[in-house]
Amino acid sequence: xxxxxxxxxxxxxxxxxxxxxxxxxxxxxxxxxxxxxxxxxxxxxxxxxxxxxxxxxxxxxxxxxxxxxxxxxxxxxxxxxxxxxxxxxxxxxxxxxxxxxxxxxxxxxxxxxxxxxxxxxxxxxxxxxxxxxxxxxxxxxxxxxxxxxxxxxxxxxxxxxxxxxxxxxxxxxxxxxxxxxxxxxxxxxxxxxxxxxxxxxxxxxxxxxxxxxxxxxxxxxxxxxxxxxxxxxxxxxxxxxxxxxxxxxxxxxxxxxxxxxxxxxxxxxxxxxxxxxxxxxxxxxxxxxxxxxxxxxxxx
Amino acid sequence: xxxxxxxxxxxxxxxxxxxxxxxxxxxxxxxxxxxxxxxxxxxxxxxxxxxxxxxxxxxxxxxxxxxxxxxxxxxxxxxxxxxxxxxxxxxxxxxxxxxxxxxxxxxxxxxxxxxxxxxxxxxxxxxxxxxxxxxxxxxxxxxxxxxxxxxxxxxxxxxxxxxxxxxxxxxxxxxxxxxxxxxxxxxxxxxxxxxxxxxxxxxxxxxxxxxxxxxxxxxxxxxxxxxxxxxxxxxxxxxxxxxxxxxxxxxxx
Numbered sequence: 172x173x174x175x176x177x178x179x180x181x182x183x184x185x186x187x188x189x190x191x192x193x194x195x196x197x198x199x200x201x202x203x204x205x206x207x208x209x210x211x212x213x214x215x216x217x218x219x220x221x222x223x224x225x226x227x228x229x230x231x232x233x234x235x236x237x238x239x240x241x242x243x244x245x246x247x248x249x250x251x252x253x254x255x256x257x258x259x260x261x262x263x264x265x266x267x268x269x270x271x272x273x274x275x276x277x278x279x280x281x282x283x284x285x286x287x288x289x290x291x292x293x294x295x296x297x298x299x300x301x302x303x304x305x306x307x308x309x310x311x312x313x314x315x316x317x318x319x320x321x322x323x324x325x326x327x328x329x330x331x332x333x334x335x336x337x338x339x340x341x342x343x344x345x346x347x348x349x350x351x352x353x354x355x356x357x358x359x360x361x362x363x364x365x366x367x368x369x370x371x372x373x374x375x376x377x378x379x380x381x382x383x384x385x386x387x388x389x390x391x392x393x394x395x396x397x398x399x400x401x402x403x404x405x406x407x408x409x410x411x412x413x414x415x416x417x418x419x420x421x422x423x424x425x426x427x428x429x430x431x432x433x434x435x436x437x438x439x440x441x442x443x444x445x446x447x448x449x450x451x452x453x454x455x456x457x458x459x460x461x462x463x464x465x466x467x468x469x470x471x
Numbered sequence: 472x473x474x475x476x477x478x479x480x481x482x483x484x485x486x487x488x489x490x491x492x493x494x495x496x497x498x499x500x501x502x503x504x505x506x507x508x509x510x511x512x513x514x515x516x517x518x519x520x521x522x523x524x525x526x527x528x529x530x531x532x533x534x535x536x537x538x539x540x541x542x543x544x545x546x547x548x549x550x551x552x553x554x555x556x557x558x559x560x561x562x563x564x565x566x567x568x569x570x571x572x573x574x575x576x577x578x579x580x581x582x583x584x585x586x587x588x589x590x591x592x593x594x595x596x597x598x599x600x601x602x603x604x605x606x607x608x609x610x611x612x613x614x615x616x617x618x619x620x621x622x623x624x625x626x627x628x629x630x631x632x633x634x635x636x637x638x639x640x641x642x643x644x645x646x647x648x649x650x651x652x653x654x655x656x657x658x659x660x661x662x663x664x665x666x667x668x669x670x671x672x673x674x675x676x677x678x679x680x681x682x683x684x685x686x687x688x689x690x691x692x693x694x695x696x697x698x699x700x701x702x703x704x705x706x707x708x709x710x711x712x713x714x715x716x717x718x719x720x721x722x723x724x
Contacts, residue, residue: 350563
């Protein structure tokens with residue numbers, strides 16, 4: 172391999188990695204924001220992405236609605252669905268038996284329900300593809316070939332992440348979320364309504380999942396099992412420390428870039444392994460993740 | 472305005488087969504310091520958790536200024552002017568001293584967009600600085616809460632509770648783990664809060680030195696039932712109280 176080729180591959184790998192990585196970063200953000208505020212890893216995150224994708228597909232293809240209605244409608248539906256699940260199901264589970272394990276099992280239950288529902292409708296029987304938001308045209312950045320669709324994906328993801336970080340840092344609701352993440356008891360003490368905050372957190376997580384679905388669907392074949400893409404979101408979250416929102420974003424981009432570099436330099440068959448090798452390396456060298464802060468020592 | 476700021480009526484709390492609190496009544500007069508004492512496991516903290524709405528009582532009612540709050544969520548109590556501290560501290564460990572108190576003050580910062588965006592509403596910062604000064608925390612303003620020693624963490628929890636601008640302050644063992652000098656300072660601060668600012672205080676405490684010095688009224692709880700109530704002197708000389716604390720033989724000795 173000549174030096175020219177190495178440079179070419181590097182540029183291409185980073186460019187493609189940033190694009191797909193931005194979607195992983197969104198997924199990781201959706202996972203981490205729920206975990207941070209309720210200690211529950213949401214195992215239905217992938218199915219939330221999948222369900223949102225099918226809602227959009229249904230409205231767009233089977234109801235022939237215009238895209239400018241379909242996108243907000245999908246995001247709103249995902250927001251409402253996720254918030255309602257938190258309020259109607261998880262709150263009840265938490266009240267009956269507050270142990271986090273039960274909540275995790277409930278999210279697993281939701282993932283089966285959503286997958287079963289999509290199979291039931293029959294839309295998931297044949298892999299479908301989703302019409303892209305913009306007609307992909309090839310563009311060269313340096314020596315890397317990307318498409319206009321890629322640029323739209325990256326730009327949208329970055330804007331969504333920026334808006335989310337602004338909300339989390341500067342608005343009253345964002346501050347309330349951080350307070351709940353640090354100490355739910357103390358948060359209630361100063362007047363934060365836990366039920367409301369949990370609903371909003373789940374709603375936001377659902378909304379972000381829907382945006383990720385809209386961005387990724389034109390690039391992948393849609394099936395009822397497409398939720399497995401969220402495994403990479405989990406990988407990104409773990410690399411970032413699982414409780415750090417900036418960590419989730421950096422983790423997302425890292426996983427995306429690693430995947431692409433491995434695909435170019437080693438073999439396209441090694442791509443599926445790359446994220447897991449990355450997780451293992453991070454867990455061995457820095458168990459708390461890249462942004463996980465110091466290791467907490469618990470008094471027993 | 473009801474004469475009693477806080478009334479607890481026939482409060483019963485059962486955890487499975489265990490009756491932690493049994494038909495307990497207490498009425499706290501406006502503008503007084505009222506102490507709730509009793510041996511370990513008497514049900515003091517359970518009563519506290521019912522008043523601040525972290526526990527749901529099995530039966531009974533909690534009235535705040537004559538209004539039934541028994542069904543209210545815990546998060547609503549701050550808005551109603553009820554603040555509390557915890558025996559085992561519940562601080563925002565990663566935030567600074569200043570930020571911890573600011574969060575408490577936010578309850579009164581309103582919800583308008585302007586205030587949400589400006590994030591540090593005018594007037595609030597001054598109030599927070601004032602509270603830090605009163606609790607002798609000004610020097611630790613920018614220290615991260617988890618790095619404070621225990622005594623200062625307790626003061627910080629008190630400062631955060633005061634930032635809510637409470638009518639009723641519930642203190643769960645404020646003197647536990649403090650040194651003698653710190654207890655004297657706490658004594659002066661609590662008396663001042665009550666006498667000068669009219670904040671009604673209900674405290675659970677084991678440090679009798681503090682209880683007897685500052686309380687207007689003392690209620691004694693044992694095995695979930697009220698066994699005595701009155702002025703500090705009344706309670707100190709009540710044989711049933713001595714028996715509860717020291718055992719039967721000592722009481723008759």
